[in-house]
Amino acid sequence: MISQSEITETIRMIESEKLDIRTITLGISLRDCADSDGAVARRKIYDKITYCAKNLVRVGDEISIEYGIPIINKRIAVTPISIVAEPSGDENYVAFAQVIDQAAQAVGVNFIGGFTALVHKGFTKGDMRLMASIPEALATTERVCSSVNLATTKSGINMDAVKHMGEIIKETAFLTREKDSLGCAKLMVLTNAVEDNPFMAGAFHGPGEAECSINIGISGPGAVKAALEKVKDANFDTVAECVKKVAFKITRLGQLVAYEASKRLRVPFGIVDVSLAPTPAIGDSVARILEEMGLESFGAPGSTAALALLNDAVKKGGIMASSHVGGLSGAFIPVSEDEGIIAAVEKGALNIEKLEAMTCVCSVGLDMIAIAGDTSPETISAIIADEAAIGIINNKTTAVRIIPVWGKKVGEWAEFGGLLGRAPIMEVSKFSSRNFIQRGGRIPAPITSLKN
Amino acid sequence: MKAIVTVIGKDKVGIIAQVSTVLAENMVNILDISQTILQDYFTMIMLVDLSNMSISFSELHRRLEEKGETIGVQIKIQREEVFKAMHQI
Incomplete structure (x- = not known):
């Protein structure tokens, strides 16, 4: 049997020292949702997220009760939208942000990450369109988190992206000015981004990840x-x-x-x-x-x-x-x-x-x-x-x-x-x-x- | 499945009886029990076996919490694996 002091130590850490599981983040690949028609792609995205994450909140709550550990957030990270939206030919990706926001709301998670572009060495058309859509995307959604990786040790720093991001942050601040520029709090500019980070706002489901995965942040x-x-x-x-x-x-x-x-x-x-x-x-x-x-x-x-x-x-x-x-x-x-x-x-x-x-x-x-x-x-x-x-x-x-x-x-x-x-x-x-x-x-x- | 029930609160008559009644009513078997009283504070730790439990874990959790509120102590139930994971390799 576990000793009494060990049991009381665990309970003290949880009760008075605020030990918790900060997030269970479900990573979902959306690569198979890409489509030449943006509307079709968005429908596939909504269906896939709501299907894969339908039990996420319930399971999180069950585990929390059975083990007596608070699990503060249940979240979702998806494939960078710059990759998924690119084949659609759409010029503006705000509708993609809105659809992942709706999916997040439907399954009851408070943040969804992945309105992301990976531009550390250069831009594709999709990357440019995604970055241009960031301010409006963050101003018209509630749960979406956005990130841009613009440098890595292997490739150096994309200084064009650095320049753009200054402007994008300013514009996001302006569009969300009614809420103390809250949009910028959901926008992360990254270097050497990791593909399996469960913490927002920088979470996305990297291209090297599996179909789905569970990542835990403690x-x-x-x-x-x-x-x-x-x-x-x-x-x-x-x-x-x-x-x-x-x-x-x-x-x-x-x-x-x-x-x-x-x-x-x-x-x-x-x-x-x-x-x-x-x-x-x-x-x-x-x-x-x-x-x-x-x-x-x-x-x-x-x-x-x-x-x-x-x-x-x-x-x-x-x-x-x-x-x-x-x-x-x-x-x-x-x-x-x-x-x-x-x-x-x-x-x-x-x-x-x-x-x-x-x-x-x-x-x-x-x-x-x-x-x-x-x-x-x-x-x-x-x-x-x-x-x-x-x-x-x-x-x-x-x-x-x-x-x-x-x-x-x-x-x-x-x-x-x-x-x-x-x-x-x-x-x-x-x-x-x-x-x-x-x-x-x-x-x-x-x-x-x-x-x- | 085994779980640890902890009861913490001001000492009074019948705490063990009342907690054990909830457990017995729901076919939960008590395997081990220890209690101490430190400066009027009552701490009881029970190891219980849930394999024949007649209700769900969350329902048992709710009933124990309710019982705790009626008698004025804090009752927690957690699966044993939590403590094993943290303190045993």
Whole structure:
């Protein structure tokens, strides 16, 4: 029999430390839905998503009750729509976004990812049309998440795409200006995107994936912080060990849920994404873990080192606990979704430059950052270029999810609501990057890509 | 299928009796039971066998929760695999 202390530990982690399964994401290939007639393609897409995902929410809820673990989100990721819509010849893909939004609503999921283009080396016609449709697609749908991968270590950075994305983000911000430019919170610009990421907004079902797959995203910053509270004066060797042990336990739960979900939905198990994903709730913050390590505030000198330790120890703890660890796996630092990070910005302990440095060692990048609505598209593009450079040189996934909040200035707040949270408008450099961005072309792949 | 029932709350007369009654009514067999009282706080952990259970898991979950509300304690039931996965390799 399992010991009493082990049982109470598990219950405490779930009840008071907010350990949960953040998402069960069902990946669905839509490649067989392509058709020369856009309307036919969309009907096939709707039918396939609603058929494949019809039991997703029910099964998620059943598992949640039987195992006593909250499963916060059930979501869907589909094949990049740029690939599926391309054969239709349609000039505008907004109707495709709307149809996946309707399918998501029909099966009861809160987000569907895959309004995506993969343009790291160049554009096809479908890619161009999809990117041009992003602002309107995000303004006229509720659940659709969009992403564009514009750089990889193997191919370098597509600087034309970088330039376009600055403009697309600005236009999305304008079209969703009534809701504090919420559309931009559902748009991720990626470098070295992974094909099996279960977390939004960057989730899509990659072209190398199976027909369907189940990917699980777990989370538990509160459980890590609680464990660190018990080793207050210990050195970093102990801190790293402590994080690894918690990550191991959390990932074992994820693996169990993934296995059950895969069995009940009759869909192959893909990966468990071992991530510390914060929410705006108190006690669910990554920033507070760093502060528990001894920093007065998230953003203080030492934050990058602390985050590096955390990110690495989470992976090490998780890797043995699951047969397949994948996705982004690490620690997320989305500003508006973490009450500790918001507090750090508010008291002046954190700026974008420090966040950029921290993205070199976290699992993703500049995430959920609100900036002034009058920021130029070139400045946004240049921020994307910097983040892409970090990604390609360090051979890691990076992302930019930045929200130029229409009509708002530094010192004001953007309210996104729910899991997306609220964010103070952050200051960006006033110096121009216009001529740099206007060049276009490609930044070549780094020498580290030549491994063959 | 085995599950762990945990009961946490302020100690009072008849907690075990009432929880066991719900289990017995629904053909759930108790395999092991342990309890402690720490500063008036009652913690009971039961290992139960659900193989002959006469209702669904979610229904049992609901009835135990209801019972917990009536007697003023928190009752949880979770499949045993959760604890095994986290604490045993």
